[in-house]
Amino acid sequence: MITLSTFEQFYLTIKGNRWYWLFSIFCRVVLAFAFIIAGMVKILGERFASGLSEIHPMGAYLTALHQTGYYYTFIGIAQVVAAVLLLIPRTVTMGALIYFPIIVNIWLLSFAVRFEGSFVTAPLMVLANLYLLVWNYDRLRYILPISKFSDLGIVQKPEKYNTKFPLLFFTGVVLIVMGTIAFARFGYEAMPRISLADCKKQFENAQNGAAGLEFCECIHTAGQPLDTCLKAFEDSGN
Known part of the structure; x- marks a missing residue:
């Protein structure tokens, strides 16, 4: 059984590895870029995926959403705010927390209407967001239902990173991406x-x-x- 102490020891190992750190930056930049683009479309008042027919299941939803007025604009502002917060080192945790419910909603919507425009990207973005939340566990743990905290504190950036390549982790990342693409291609008849x-x-x-x-x-x-x-x-x- 994995105890909290065992997890935190593993967490410290991950935080000290340069490859995990670079992957966290990659996730932040990609997630932020995606939401800045999507958010600005809404802020400017344009219908997202405007080329999609209004009688398409996703097109009908996006048309209805576009007609909600300031609620549509609010979603765009929330996306841009979450994206900007992800790009600022001090506010990454807050950005990931705001980002998560939005991208989970997009993921569920994509699967519900089988919209291939985000059928692959949405679940991968959810996983990338989860990675950032775990990466910031040292800050998030204070709002988790943990009765007794360890003396982990806020983990500082190491003076020198461990450069050992985590082959198992990145093999898992590649397999997840391939599996998501395969499911999008062959998962539904x-x-x-x-x-x-x-x-x-x-x-x-x-x-x-x-x-x-x-x-x-x-x-x-x-x-x-x-x-x-x-x-x-x-x-x-x-």
Whole structure:
């Protein structure tokens, strides 16, 4: 059983390794860049993914969200604030805390409507955000339900980092990325895709090609809800 003391010893090892530190910087920069772009679109009043049809499941959601007025702007401001806080060393923890519920919501939304525009990036961003939260455990632990704190304190940047490459960790990172991409490609039998043509391509030479084409027409031409189109697709295969 892993005790808090064992975890903190492992945590100190990680904090002293240059590769883990560089990965934390990479996560901060990539996450911040993504939210600055997405947030500024909302602040400027433009509909996110404006090229997406309004009858597409994700397009319908984004259109409705765009029409909420200052709530839409507020989301954009929250994203930009979280991004800026991530870029400032002293405020990384606060930025990660603000960022997390927003990106989890985006991840769940992407999976709920099977939106390939963020089907891969959203879960990876959630994991990157979780990494930053763990990286800042020494600060976050004071708000965790821990009855007794150790004398870990705030971990300071070491004078000299350990440069041993954590092969197991980065192998895991690569496998997670590959697994996420594979799931996005093969995880579902039917995906709405971005356009009618792209939707139909996934059913080329497929045994359920006719049902697949009807599914695509249901989404992109009839503008029916995703669940309705999926049910008709599944019933056609029985």
